[in-house]
Amino acid sequence: MKAKQISGVPQQKNGGFHDTESQKVFENSSVAVQKFEILKEKFFSVNQWKSYCSEKLADFQLYDSYGNHLSRKPEIGDFIRIDIPGLGDAEAKGYDWVKITSIFSEKEESYEKIIMCCSPSYIPGQMKNFHIAHFYGARASSCFMIAREGNYIKAAVYGRNERPNFEARFLDKIRNIFIALGGMFGFSKIQWKSLTDGLLEL
Template identity: 60%
Template sequence: MKPKQIPGIPLQKKGGFHDTESTKQYNSSEIDAKFNILKERFFSINRWKDYCGDASADFKHFDSSGNFVERIPVKGDFIRIAIPGPGTKEADGYDWVEIVNISHRDTKSYESYLMMCRPSKAPNRLRGYIAHFYSRAATSNMMISKEIDFLSVGIYGRNERPNFNARFLDKIRNFFIAFGGMFGAGKIQWKILAEGLLDFK
């Protein structure tokens, strides 16, 4: 299976990839109101785990200086991720990604928001290694979209390779987690997030 080619999402060149999507159908009369709920959830990073349950990773939102924030994300912010299992020694048990782009498309029949994240150092450390199990070349591209009668959440991983620019113990940890992620374990976590964001009950 080949990765989808979606405007704004990097092309797949090397390593693993995944396309993880969930959809929910609504009457056209209520689609705008439901999309507003989805937008609020999508941009409330600190609450993602609340929407997804105990099986989900925990996500926290930080600004470019490493301060915890409760607001709509902007380019240059960071997301701290606590995944189930061992964390990095580099960043006190966490993985970090930087929000490198946020884009919005709006036409008569389609609207979407895309947030692109890339593995990064912890924001409050001037020196050190990438604090993530994937290398800096990887991206996680999170998209919500609205069409005439359905909503969609998609997470698209591209160019996913283990991060070996790390301390020795983190190299071992990164290899095993990245290997598992490229063979489906990561897709399970992203599916939990996609489904959770669309569960308005």
């Protein structure tokens, strides 16, 4: 099985990957347009993602480059703090961090798509520590997408080039290996599916 080729999503070169998608069909395109506007509000409310899904899903919170918590729509250069249930990154006080590297959108009368891509990151606001605070290495990416076409809407998460982060303390390396392997074997896809399904509960 090969990774899907999605415009705006990095190519899969090595390591693990996943394509997690959910969609909802409506009686006509007019309803799909209305529902997509609601979906966009949910999609850009990163701090609320956990509330849309199972309680077992990771918690996501938006921060700026200085480490300040944000209550607005995400922008390129912002950071997302991820609190995964269970053991977290010790150096990052139990959290994993990603940086928003791109926000891509395209819109036509019968079609609309928004993609937000993130990559593992250092902890924002720390001037002396630029170690990647995430269980995946720096070349990995997670791209969150919502789309509308015809009479249906879609929510998706595409993971690419997922390999363990070895640039960490010894105990964190062990933790990163186990979590990364779990993701490669599909355990993380269960959480992402909870998110994509939850976003479409309109």
